[in-house]
Amino acid sequence: MDTGLLLLRVALAALLLGHAAQKSLGRFRGAGLEGSATMFHALGFRPARPMVVAASLSETAGAALVLLGAATPLGSAIVCGTMVVAAAANADKGLWAHHGGYEVALTYGLIAAAxxxxxxxxxxxxxxxxxxxxxxxxxxCAVVVGAVAATPLLLRRRALLRRSESAG
Structure with missing residues (x-):
């Protein structure tokens, strides 16, 4: 069981670190900071550039804690919260990733919760x-803290999107 948990931690951390590097550094065919900021703005996360930085730092911090198995509940809470936000941003596209859905965020969040x-x-x-x-x-508590931490960001996003819709 311990070897399986190690493998799971390493895989999740590697994927999260890659995901963060795509967003912030443009690695692994990612959009980089400016391209990600454009996407975040379109999704209603504003100010977009600081939101990209916050998302990347959250993914990196959560990944590091999970990888080391250090303060695992805290690392899991960070990953869960970040993935709740990511899943919500893609919820209108459905579950499956090939349609731009939230499948990946859900999977990462569930692994962190486990x-x-x-x-x-x-x-x-x-x-x-x-x-x-x-x-x-x-x-x-880790799962609840992650979800609760995501809530203000999602409420702010919803309010900004409503404002944009009524203005445009």
Whole structure:
């Protein structure tokens, strides 16, 4: 089980780091900061450039914590919250990624949530500190904190989109 949790953490962290690098640095055929800012603006996340930076930093911080298995519930909460925002931005396109949907964000968020409940396993900083097997309530709190942290951003986005629709 510990090897499986390590593999899951490494895979999730690598994908999140790549996703952040696409957004902020233009790596892996990504749009980079300016291209991502244009997309964020169109999606209603304003001011767009700082939002891209915040999203990239959140993905990077969450990925680093998950990868190391350090403060895993916190890392999971960061990833869950970031992925709630990403999923909401693509919800109108449906589930499947080939239509621009939220499939990827949902998958990353669910993996992070699962890690919040299971803990990172024996091959982790948390295990060295005796924190590798969190109680159920810690996992539940991580998921709730992630969702609650996403809420103000989503409410602001909704208000900005409504304002744009009524002005245009």
């Amino acid at each position: 890690l919040a409940f299971t803990g990172p396993g024996a091959y982790s900083v948390d295990a060295v500190l005796g924190l590798a097997a969190p109680p159920f309530w810690v996992g539940a």
